[in-house]
Every structure is written in C-alpha cells, then in structure tokens.
Amino acid sequence: MAETTTRVLRLLSLLQDRTHSGRELAEKLGVTDRTLRNDIRRLRDLGYPVHAERGAIGGYRLGRGSTMPPLLLDDDEAVAVAVAVGLAEDGATGIADITEHVGRALAKLEQILPKRLQRKVTALRSATAVGPATTGSREPDAPIPAEVLTTLAGAIRDRATVRLDIGTAADEFSDPTEVEPYRLINWQRRWYLVAYVLDSHTWRAIPVARVRRAAAGTRRFAARALPDDDLVAFVMRHVASTGWRVHARVTVLAPAERVIARINPAVGVVEAVDSDTCVLYTGADALETIAIYLSMLMMDFRVDGPPELVAHLRMLARRYTDSVREAPD
Template structure:
C-alpha cells in the first residue's frame, strides 16, 4: 500500500508539469507496467484529479483543470518561492488581496517541512522591505482580474477613465497586457476611437460590462510591452526635454541606457541622436555626463546654460597644468 501511495504521489508530481506524458514514458519513470500506469491514472481521477488523455504522436496524459481546486504538490524550491510571493502579496502589493494571501500563507506554512519552515522564517527575519516614499495607488484586484481576462480572451473593453488632468473620459480599447512598473499598474491597449496605442493607469480605470466583441491581436511598437510602458511613462513625467547629438555609434549608446531614459536614432556609423528628458536640467546634465561620450546640446536653452556653468565650475575645480 505504501508503494502504491508513493507511486501515486510521484505520478501526480509528474503530471503537474505543463506537458503531456506518454504512457510508456510514465511507466519507465515509475518503473511499472503500462497497465499499472492506467490503473493509477484511474485512481487519481477517483480522487478528483482531472487527468486528460489524448491520442497520437503528441498525445499522452496531462493534468487538466477541474471544477474544484485539488491539492498541489510542490518541490522545496517551489514551496519557498510561493511562500515568499504570498508574504509580498499580504503586504498589499495588490490592495484587496491581503486577507486572502494571509489565509493561503497560513495553510501553506502549516504543512511546510521543518527544514523549509526554517528557511522561510530566516528570510523573513533577515530581510527588510523599505517602505515606498509615496503610497502606491490602490488597484482593485477585481478590476485587475477583469482587465487581464479581457487580454486573455481578446475582447474589447469599455471603461470610464480619469485622464492626467483628472477629467473623466470614456474609452473603447483592445486590451493586450497589464504591466507592473514601479509602484503602479498599467494597461497597454489599442484605442479604437483614436486608432493608436495608449497606456492607461489601472487605478484610474472603471470597467463597464459586458465586454465587447473579440479582436485580432496587434504587435506593440518595439515588440516589448515592458519597454513600451517604461518609455511612455517616464517621458510623460519629464518637465524638460533634450535632443542631443552624441559622437558615438548608436549601438554603444543604447548599451548604456534603457528605454526609460530615452530613445536613440543613428545618424551615421559614428554618431547618433539621443532624445531624452528629466524633471530638472540638473538631472539631465548628470545623465549626459554618465554616458562618457562627447556630445553636443543646442536645446533647451536652460540646459545649455547649466552645462556651461558646470564646465566653468569643473574647470575651476582642477589646478592648471604645469
């Protein structure tokens, strides 16, 4: 009986990986016959695990989704990772999920082996989260779930939205991804009426139901949703913009910045244009200096003035050559 129970647990562990297992491979892994594998599959189904079977060269057994959540088997690293994630969620990463995360965390920690419980408690005792300098905008878990479901199902969304100035608008979009950047969540979507890509703060979205018709997915500019959001969000916050000629190949400049800092356009093999910005001209000057390449700035005038002042200051700070 012990051998059978251990074999069922091993079989369940294999089936929980996201792939189809041919019966012959399962039999080899478990060291039993194909008939025993089929009998064990039937036992798992009787216990409530929905095991799907498909025929053909790419077929086999796979654990499917059922009407109820069956027990999961986690290896050591998975159990620790899930525990850490639940602790993070319990701190309010997505407001509205704290209580649920704590309940799940209590259930998981109750069954953790002592060796894993010690690892988790050590992580908890010797790691400190620095509070954000500003509270994160509250994002409803229900709203977030509604948005990502529409992304998954490729269904148009209608929602009320507060723009940057706080004015209410109504949007119809084709949602593609929800992106977490910094302390905020954003929805990347194709705005149907404006016929262009847009980025929306999820804490300002109030979805309207039902959802609309299905749509064909589009390719986001640049092909990277995270880079698209970081570029749009950072540039929207800039108070000062600069267009800088850098005397270095575009590839070399791109290696030293990320999309949140600016965009690079090649002029020729040895020079490029950097379009960047910051909240202050002082910050702009720092970023340009850290490039460690020669550059020419013609605008904005306040940045040119600040760079000249810095050049004079740096020149006075060093003794004249002998």
C-alpha cells in the same frame, strides 16, 4: 459540530480585525457569554494567542504567538496577497534567496483559493509583466483600485475591449476611451496598460493610475501584431519619452548602437541619424538627474533642448572649470 466550527472561525475573523468586548462578540455571534468563553478556549487550544484585557476599553484581542497559526482572509485580501506574492516570485522584490519561499507560499495559497478567486488571480498573473528595478524615482506612489486591475486583467484574458474613463491629466485621450488591452506592466511601483487605442489607432502605454473607471465591453477582438516583441521594453521607452516630469532631446556624436549599449532602456530612446550620430530622447524627475545621465555617457553630445537644461549644464561647466584652475602664485 459543524455549527460550532463555523462559529469559531467567525470569531477568529472578528478578532483578526480589532479588539472587541465580550458583549459585542457574543451579540455578533448570537451566543451566551459562557459559549463565547468556550470558543475563546478552543482558539487558544489551536494555538491562537487570544488576550483578554479588563477595564472600560478592555476586551478580547488576537496577539502575537510563538508560532504562525492559519489566517482568515476575505476575498479581496486573498486576491491581493496572491497577486503580491506572485509579483515577488517574478523578481519584483530585489531580495536574494526568497524565490523558493515565495513559491511555496503561493502554492499553498492557490491550493485553497475558491475557483472564483483563483480565476481573478490567474488573470492578473498571466496578464502582468514586471519591469526591472534598475532606476530610481522621486515621484510619489500612484495607488490604484484593485477593481480596476482585475477588470483590465479579465479583459486581457477574454480579449475584450475596455472603456476607460481617464483623468484630465491625460489630454491626449478622449473620455471615455475604448481600447484593446494586451498587457499590464508593473514597474517602479506603478502600473501601465499596453493597449491599442481605437480612437487614434495608436499603441500606448497608459498609466493605470490615471484610469478613474474601467468597464469591460462585450466585443471581442482578434490579436494585432504587437508594437514590440518585448512589451516591458515598449513601456519603458514610452515612459522615457513621455512619462517623466522633464524631457530632453540630445544629439550624441556616436553611433546609435554604442549609445544603446551604454544606457539603461528606461533612460531614453535612441534614434540613428547616420553612422556616427544619433538622437537621444530622455527624461527624468529633475534637470539635475538628466545632467547626471549625460555625464555618465562618456561621449560627446549637444543638447537640443530644453533651454533650462542648456543653462544648467553651462552652470555645471563653469563650476567644474573653476574647480580645476590653478591657484595664483
């Protein structure tokens, strides 16, 4: 009976992949056509809608049923689903009334995960924080290999250094770079690693999409004083000042506290000059977006750079002025 159960589960796994001919399934399972038909019947009795199609391109396929039968996932699929569900439980979806359902789904999945996979999932979840979904971006998604994420999460858990091979776009890093990893931040469909870079002795928010390879080292490190109590805020400030396509420096004629209270932390970094003036370092995907941010400040300001932003604001000022001029008699 155990052999039959194992074979039927193997059959289910094959059917979840794609359509297979009867001969192909029988050969992969090492059974006769009659045994295969019996196993198909067993799956149907369990509620799996296995459809048989005739013809040259026919075969068996798993269809949609009226209920939700159990699924078979390989190791990488199980880890990916558990991490994604965990991020949803942490509020990364923006969908109302979903937390309770997500929590139950995660509990069911974690209950049956093998220990070797549970260790990966636990490391990823404990090493990850989620940024707020409060700002948009026109930048394309930056997918990263799951192996890189699990390596970084394991190193964070073990407090082990990591050697990173980083793409050529990151000229500020030597290659390879050895870092002490502290936290993974997921924000706006991108991943960032908060790490202490040993070569430059600086704290950085490293875009994980730039990492071509991550290799965990054997050297352990003692935890340093963090650059910020809120590492999500640290990453958002870092992205605001270095991570956008366009950057700007703006002197705002208002106290720093007032500007900070007005803007989203992702929009920029504010530094006080005196009690009535501060500097805003901001960025966005386009000059037009920065102009919108500045108009929403509702405060007097002076653009220090770049010149392209100054020219764009002058053009907008002319248009606004022309739009309110009185028509001639």
